[in-house]
Amino acid sequence: MQNLPRRSFLQVTAGAATTALVPWVKSESKSGKKYRTALIGSGWWGMNILRSALADGSVDVVAVCDVDADELEVSVDEIDGMTGKAPKGYRDYRELLEKEKIEIAIVASPDHWHALQGIACLRAGAHVYMEKPTGHTVLESRAMLRVAREVNRVVQVGMHRRIGPHYQSAMKFLKEGKAGTIGMVRAFVQSPGGAEKPELNSPVPENLDWDFYCGPAPLRPFNKRIHPGGFRNYLDFANGQLGDWGVHWLDQILWWSGQKHPKKIFSTGGRPVRGAVILNEKEQTSDAPDHQVVSYEFDGFTAVWEHRRFGGSETGKSKVGCYFHGSQGTFYLGWKDGWTFYPSDNSPVVHEDPRFDHEKDGDNIPMLWRDFIDAIQTGRRPVADIEIGHLATNMSLLGMISQKLGRSLVWDGEAERFPSDEEANALLKREYRGPWQYPT
């Protein structure tokens, strides 16, 4: 562990603490095995996953890694409080992997780190629960998939909708043909928003290793809008709404259709409401599009992605979901509002099984975690296997490549290349800032 303020250093190296086990943390998993586990990226979502893993009873949390010493300290303290044992804290995941001999890694850092850290964890022998997207660029994600297969480890991608009861019942309804022949799908996120004023840059907080946070991405001036959580809207670190929500909802289209990739992609959009992108030594704005419409041509149907960060939805609130338009009606698949089928012959609207409780279905991490452990123990592929994550991630990354080039693209999904289009192929990867090396 390096460069942590003294208070954090003392706390994170304190070793076993005396706090009693909290009642909801099971003492052992169904098999009795507790896997030596580390969390890399201990922010909001990483700790959500870890709490579910602890509640499952299948982990011994031996280490936590974050480049923000304050985040690290808070999470180590919380784990200590839950389990009675403080994990070791690390700033550098490479040091963690070298020293801790872990069996499971949870990767929940910002998107531009996922593949690089995921691959390092696999190479260190760990099974990986990684957050979506599986890469910031297509070839990173491809490398993650290739290494997972090469070392024969389980990779569960955090696409919890794959295991959520109402998504599964929606897929059953659609695959049974109850909406007829589906010719078009529209996936969307609608949220309120407005103009974005630039925020003044500020000195890097003492607790944060900003250079390590940026890692392979360009080193830009620190701005408090980026960390924590805000990195999603900065294209150096993520891919905006399409790379965030898009992975979950575009995956519904792949899941329903059984197809692996589109043949043609066209994206349009921009920042007419948020305003011009600003990045200088004094101040900066985010740079992701405030709205985007992407069309994907598949065999036998067309899919459209649409997001807006202004205007809200018909109800004025944020809304996410998918409309499947079929010959027998329109099927709406939502999040906490479940699913509904509107028949085109005016017969009664069909609602899903009312037993599904959508507050509990907000995320399905406990189920996804259990599936991950079962996959490790039985040697099967998990429900949100790395290949599923890779293909869903590609959907959003292909949309972003078209957006950057301002034109349509033809995609050879088997070869994962744009035929005769070297300008587009160049965007399948990015330049890394040294000393980080692009995974191959």
Ligand SMILES: NC(=O)c1ccc[n+]([C@@H]2O[C@H](COP(=O)([O-])OP(=O)(O)OC[C@H]3O[C@@H](n4cnc5c(N)ncnc54)[C@H](O)[C@@H]3O)[C@@H](O)[C@H]2O)c1
């Ligand atoms: N599956 C889902 O439904 C879902 C929901 C929310 C978030 N997520 C994903 O989880 C990830 C984290 O999101 P968040 O909202 O928790 O962000 P966050 O900013 O709260 O947490 C990210 C943490 O990673 C740390 N970090 C940055 N660089 C690091 C490095 N090199 N090594 C170790 N730690 C590093 C940051 O300091 C921060 O504490 C994102 O990729 C996001 O897409 C998924």
